[in-house]
Amino acid sequence: MSLLAVDQLDVTYLTRKRPPVQAVRGVSLTIGPGEFVGLVGESGSGKSTLGNATIRLLSRPGEITGGTVSFNGQDITALGEDRLRPMRWRDISTVFQSSMNSLNPVMPIEAQFRDAIQAHSRASNGQVRKRVAELLTMVDIDPSFMRFYPHELSGGMKQRVALALALALEPKFVLLDEPTTGLDVVVQRAILERLRVIQREQEFAVLLISHDLGSVLEFSDRVLVMYAGEIVEEQAAADMLRHPRHPYSRGLLGSYASPTAKTIAITYIPGRPPDLSKPHQGCLFAPRCVDAIPLCRMKAPELLPLGDGLVACHVAKMRAEAGQLPEQQGRSWRTQAAGAVFTKHTVAKDPTGAEDILRFEGVSKLYTRRRGFKTTLVQAVDDVSFVLSKGHVTALVGQSGSGKSTIAKLVTGIERPDSGEISFGDLRVDRLGRRGLRDFRKHIQMVFQDPYSALNPAHTVLSTLMRPLINHKGMSRGQAQSRALELLETVGLTPPERFGQRHPHQLSGGQRQRIVIARALAPEPAIIIADEPISSLDVSIRAEILELLDGLVREQGIAMLYITHDLLSARLLADDIIVLNEGKVVEAGRAEDVIANPQHAYTQLLLRSIPNPFVEETAAD
Amino acid sequence: MIYFVRRFAVFLLTLWAAITLNFIIPRLQPGDPAERIVRRLNPNSRTVDPNQVEAVRKMLGLPDTNIFEQYLQYLQTLVRGEFGVSYSYFPFTVTHMIGQTLPWTLVLGAVTLFIGFVVGTLLGAWAAWRRNGPFDSVTTLGATFLGTLPSFWIALLLLYVCAFKWGWFPVGGGYSGDAQPGWNWAFISSAFEHSVLPAVSILLFAPIGWILGMRNNMVTILGDDYTRLAKAKGLSERRIALWYGARVAVLPNVAGLALAVGGILGGSVVIEQIFSYPGMGRLLFEALRDGDYPLMQTVFLFIIIGVLLADLVADFLYGVLDPRVRRGG
Structure with missing residues (x-):
C-alpha cells in the first residue's frame, strides 16, 4: 500500500481582485514507503503548491478545491488542524525552499529542536540534548553548534540543520522543497549526497521538489515532471534519462551536458508557461512544443501508461503505437532535441590576435573585518593577474567567498587594490579619482544575478534603457528612444515598440534578464561584467541567455568577465577560465583545457559537483 | 559583552x-x-x-569669569546637583521645583505608559493572530479612527462632562487642599481621584501606536517561513502565536517602549495644562512663558538625560532579546 496517495487533486488560488488561478489540476500521484520521488518543473509550474497541498500546509488564498490526499490510508484532505497536529513532524515533516529563513531568528538551534520533539513526546531536556547532538552529527555538524543562533551559521549549515530538524522524529515522509537552491554547487551536492545516505539507512519516503532536473534524476528513484499545474510525465529515473518521452522533459534534459565533451549542445525551450487564470484548450505545452500536431491544439492529452511510465502527450503516444520504441530512437533524441539549440564547439578563435582591453596584474586586496575589539584580516584577492581582451569571454569560477565579487568591484573601481595594477588601455583604474571613475564607468557595465531586483519596477523598459543613453552618450530624448528600440531588437525582444511600454513585472525572468543585458549594452561599453547572469533563471531558459551573451560578445567585440560557480556554463560561454579559491588563482587557461584536464584538486571538485545526469553515459563514451 | x-x-x-x-x-x-x-x-x-x-x-x-571657567563650574554644579535659583519661583531653587513636580509626572506617565503598552501590544497581537477577522477589523479601524481625533479636544470634553457637568471628578490640580501630602490615605485617595481624568485622556490614545505597530509586525512574521515551519512541526497554536509570532514581533515595540520611558520626564504638556496637573509638563510650560532660564535649562537637561538613559536601556534590552544584534557579525 502506498504511504502517500494524491488523487485528482485541484488547488486553486482564489483572490477577490483577479480571476481564480488553478495552480494544480487533476494531479494524481503515489509514494510508497521508503521511496525517493522527484518532482520537477519550471517556476510557476505549481510544484511547490502541490507539495504544500500534500502536507496540508497551503497558505491562503490557496485552497484544495477537488480530489483527495491520503496518508497511510487515512484521508487527510479535509482533516481539521487539531487532528492533523499529532501527525505533523512525527509522520510528515518538511524542509522548505530557502531554509535560510525557516529557522526562528531569536531561538537557539537546540530550542527549535526541543519544541518540535517535546510537542510530540515526553522527552526530558537532557534526552532532547542527546538526540539533537545525534542529529547534528548525522548531518556533519558539530553538536556544539546547538547553542548557536541561526544567524551565526552559514547558509549551507542552516540547510543541514533544517534537514536534521526534519528528521528529528524519524518521520515516514519528508517533503523537500528546493532544499538546496541558492547554495553553491559544491555545498549543494554534499548535502544531497548526505541526504540520500541517511534516507537509505532510515527508509523514510521523500518527495524532492526542484527546478533542477539534473540533480533530481541523479538522486531520485522515480521522477514526476510537472508543467502548468499538471503532471506530464512520470517514469523511473533511469528510464527518464534514457528515453524521456514528453517533449517538455526532453527540453528540460537538454539543458544538461557533459562539460568535458568536444562539442557541447544545450537546448532551451522558447516561450513561457501559460497564464492559468485564462481559459485554455488542448495541450498547454503545445505553443512551446516543436513536435506539436494539430490535434495537440484541440484536445488536451491524458496522462496514460506508456512503456513503464505515464505520459501525457499525443505525439509520444502515436509514436509508441507506431512501434517506434524509445530504444529504437536511441540517444538520437538528444540531437533532435526539443527546442532551440545552443552549440559550442571546442574550436574557439585564437585569442592571441585579440586586442587587450583590461589588464589585471598582481592584484591583492586585504579586508579588515572588525568584530568588537578583535580585527581579523581577510585576504580577499591574492596576487591575481589576468587580461580581458576584445571579443573574448573570461570566466571567473569559484565558490561563494572565493573572491569573485571582490575582483568585480576592483575592475569597476568601487574598491581599490592594496597592491598590483589594473590598467584599461593607458588608464590606471586603481589610481582614478572620482571624476576619472565616472568617465571610466561608461566603458564598463554590469549584468546582475537577479533580474527581478536589478530593474526599477516603476520605470517602463524604454525609460530604463534611455537613461544610460542620455547620461553617458549625451543623446537627446528622441535619439535615445530610437536607440533603445534598436537595443531591444538586439536582445531579441520583438516587436520592440510593444516591449518598450511594459513595466518589469509584466515580463518573464528571461525577458527581464534580456532588458538588463540591453541596458548594459546601451553605453556601448568595452567591458561587460556578468555576475551569475543565469543562476536565478529557470533551467529551460538559461541556454537562451547564454546564447545571447555569446553572440553579443563576438559581434560587438566586447570583453566580458563572466563570474559563476558553474563550470558547465563557463565552458559554454568562456574562452578562458580562471579558477579561484580563497582569493588565489588555482588554475587558469583555455576553457576546454581546464575542463578536459583539470590539474588542481579544487577544479576537480567543482567539476564533480555539476549536476549532470549523463555522468555514466559520458564515462561509457 | x-x-x-x-x-x-x-x-x-x-x-x-x-x-x-x-x-x-x-x-x-x-x-x-x-x-x-x-x-x-x-x-x-x-x-x-x-x-x-x-x-x-x-x-x-551670574558669572563674570571667562567661558572655559564657566564651563568647568557648570560641570561641577551638575555633578553636585546644584541648578541654581528659579527666576519665576524665586527664592525657590530649581532643584526644589523639580522635586515638587517630578513625582506627579513620573507616576502618571509611568502608569499610563505601562498600561497603554501592555494593552496595545496584546490587542495588536490578537488582531494579527485573527487577522482579517471581525476583532482585527474593529481594533484596527477603531485605533486608526481614534488616532485621527485631537487628544486635547477629547480631554476638554472629558473635563467638561465628567468634572463640570456631573461632578464625578475634581476639576483640576493634583490633590485637594485639605489633604496633607505624605503617605496617608486621605492624600493618596485624593491624588488618585485627581489623576483619573488625565490618565483616562492619555490612555485613550496611548495604545494606538502599540496596537498598529504590533499588528503589522506580527502579520509579516506570521507569513514568514519559520512560522509556517512551526505549523508544520505540529506545535500548538499558542506556542506558534507566542514564541514564533509575538516573540519576534514585539522587538520593535520594546525598543519603542524604552524610548517612550525617556519621554515621560517631559510630561504631557497639553494634558497637564488642561487639568492643571502639578507635573513637569506644566512646569516646563510656565518656565517657557516666564522666561525662567535656569528652570527651563534644567528641565531640558532632565529630559535629555531621561531620553539618553532610556535609549541605552533600549539598546541593552534589544541585545538581550534579539541575539542577532548581540552576536551579529
Whole structure:
C-alpha cells in the first residue's frame, strides 16, 4: 500500500481582485514507503503548491478545491488542524525552499529542536540534548553548534540543520522543497549526497521538489515532471534519462551536458508557461512544443501508461503505437532535441590576435573585518593577474567567498587594490579619482544575478534603457528612444515598440534578464561584467541567455568577465577560465583545457559537483 | 559583552555632547539676563540703573569669569546637583521645583505608559493572530479612527462632562487642599481621584501606536517561513502565536517602549495644562512663558538625560532579546 496517495487533486488560488488561478489540476500521484520521488518543473509550474497541498500546509488564498490526499490510508484532505497536529513532524515533516529563513531568528538551534520533539513526546531536556547532538552529527555538524543562533551559521549549515530538524522524529515522509537552491554547487551536492545516505539507512519516503532536473534524476528513484499545474510525465529515473518521452522533459534534459565533451549542445525551450487564470484548450505545452500536431491544439492529452511510465502527450503516444520504441530512437533524441539549440564547439578563435582591453596584474586586496575589539584580516584577492581582451569571454569560477565579487568591484573601481595594477588601455583604474571613475564607468557595465531586483519596477523598459543613453552618450530624448528600440531588437525582444511600454513585472525572468543585458549594452561599453547572469533563471531558459551573451560578445567585440560557480556554463560561454579559491588563482587557461584536464584538486571538485545526469553515459563514451 | 560596552561608550559620549550643548545654547542668546530682569521689574522706566543690574547679577550669581571657567563650574554644579535659583519661583531653587513636580509626572506617565503598552501590544497581537477577522477589523479601524481625533479636544470634553457637568471628578490640580501630602490615605485617595481624568485622556490614545505597530509586525512574521515551519512541526497554536509570532514581533515595540520611558520626564504638556496637573509638563510650560532660564535649562537637561538613559536601556534590552544584534557579525 502506498504511504502517500494524491488523487485528482485541484488547488486553486482564489483572490477577490483577479480571476481564480488553478495552480494544480487533476494531479494524481503515489509514494510508497521508503521511496525517493522527484518532482520537477519550471517556476510557476505549481510544484511547490502541490507539495504544500500534500502536507496540508497551503497558505491562503490557496485552497484544495477537488480530489483527495491520503496518508497511510487515512484521508487527510479535509482533516481539521487539531487532528492533523499529532501527525505533523512525527509522520510528515518538511524542509522548505530557502531554509535560510525557516529557522526562528531569536531561538537557539537546540530550542527549535526541543519544541518540535517535546510537542510530540515526553522527552526530558537532557534526552532532547542527546538526540539533537545525534542529529547534528548525522548531518556533519558539530553538536556544539546547538547553542548557536541561526544567524551565526552559514547558509549551507542552516540547510543541514533544517534537514536534521526534519528528521528529528524519524518521520515516514519528508517533503523537500528546493532544499538546496541558492547554495553553491559544491555545498549543494554534499548535502544531497548526505541526504540520500541517511534516507537509505532510515527508509523514510521523500518527495524532492526542484527546478533542477539534473540533480533530481541523479538522486531520485522515480521522477514526476510537472508543467502548468499538471503532471506530464512520470517514469523511473533511469528510464527518464534514457528515453524521456514528453517533449517538455526532453527540453528540460537538454539543458544538461557533459562539460568535458568536444562539442557541447544545450537546448532551451522558447516561450513561457501559460497564464492559468485564462481559459485554455488542448495541450498547454503545445505553443512551446516543436513536435506539436494539430490535434495537440484541440484536445488536451491524458496522462496514460506508456512503456513503464505515464505520459501525457499525443505525439509520444502515436509514436509508441507506431512501434517506434524509445530504444529504437536511441540517444538520437538528444540531437533532435526539443527546442532551440545552443552549440559550442571546442574550436574557439585564437585569442592571441585579440586586442587587450583590461589588464589585471598582481592584484591583492586585504579586508579588515572588525568584530568588537578583535580585527581579523581577510585576504580577499591574492596576487591575481589576468587580461580581458576584445571579443573574448573570461570566466571567473569559484565558490561563494572565493573572491569573485571582490575582483568585480576592483575592475569597476568601487574598491581599490592594496597592491598590483589594473590598467584599461593607458588608464590606471586603481589610481582614478572620482571624476576619472565616472568617465571610466561608461566603458564598463554590469549584468546582475537577479533580474527581478536589478530593474526599477516603476520605470517602463524604454525609460530604463534611455537613461544610460542620455547620461553617458549625451543623446537627446528622441535619439535615445530610437536607440533603445534598436537595443531591444538586439536582445531579441520583438516587436520592440510593444516591449518598450511594459513595466518589469509584466515580463518573464528571461525577458527581464534580456532588458538588463540591453541596458548594459546601451553605453556601448568595452567591458561587460556578468555576475551569475543565469543562476536565478529557470533551467529551460538559461541556454537562451547564454546564447545571447555569446553572440553579443563576438559581434560587438566586447570583453566580458563572466563570474559563476558553474563550470558547465563557463565552458559554454568562456574562452578562458580562471579558477579561484580563497582569493588565489588555482588554475587558469583555455576553457576546454581546464575542463578536459583539470590539474588542481579544487577544479576537480567543482567539476564533480555539476549536476549532470549523463555522468555514466559520458564515462561509457 | 563587547556590544554592551560599546553601547555604554556611545551613551557617555552623547550625554557629554548634550550637556555641553545645554551649556552653550543659552549663552548664544543675545542680551544680558540681569538687565532683562531689571527691565521686567520696572516696566515703566526707560533707563536701566546699572546698580540695580549689578545687584541682580549678584543675587542670581551670574558669572563674570571667562567661558572655559564657566564651563568647568557648570560641570561641577551638575555633578553636585546644584541648578541654581528659579527666576519665576524665586527664592525657590530649581532643584526644589523639580522635586515638587517630578513625582506627579513620573507616576502618571509611568502608569499610563505601562498600561497603554501592555494593552496595545496584546490587542495588536490578537488582531494579527485573527487577522482579517471581525476583532482585527474593529481594533484596527477603531485605533486608526481614534488616532485621527485631537487628544486635547477629547480631554476638554472629558473635563467638561465628567468634572463640570456631573461632578464625578475634581476639576483640576493634583490633590485637594485639605489633604496633607505624605503617605496617608486621605492624600493618596485624593491624588488618585485627581489623576483619573488625565490618565483616562492619555490612555485613550496611548495604545494606538502599540496596537498598529504590533499588528503589522506580527502579520509579516506570521507569513514568514519559520512560522509556517512551526505549523508544520505540529506545535500548538499558542506556542506558534507566542514564541514564533509575538516573540519576534514585539522587538520593535520594546525598543519603542524604552524610548517612550525617556519621554515621560517631559510630561504631557497639553494634558497637564488642561487639568492643571502639578507635573513637569506644566512646569516646563510656565518656565517657557516666564522666561525662567535656569528652570527651563534644567528641565531640558532632565529630559535629555531621561531620553539618553532610556535609549541605552533600549539598546541593552534589544541585545538581550534579539541575539542577532548581540552576536551579529
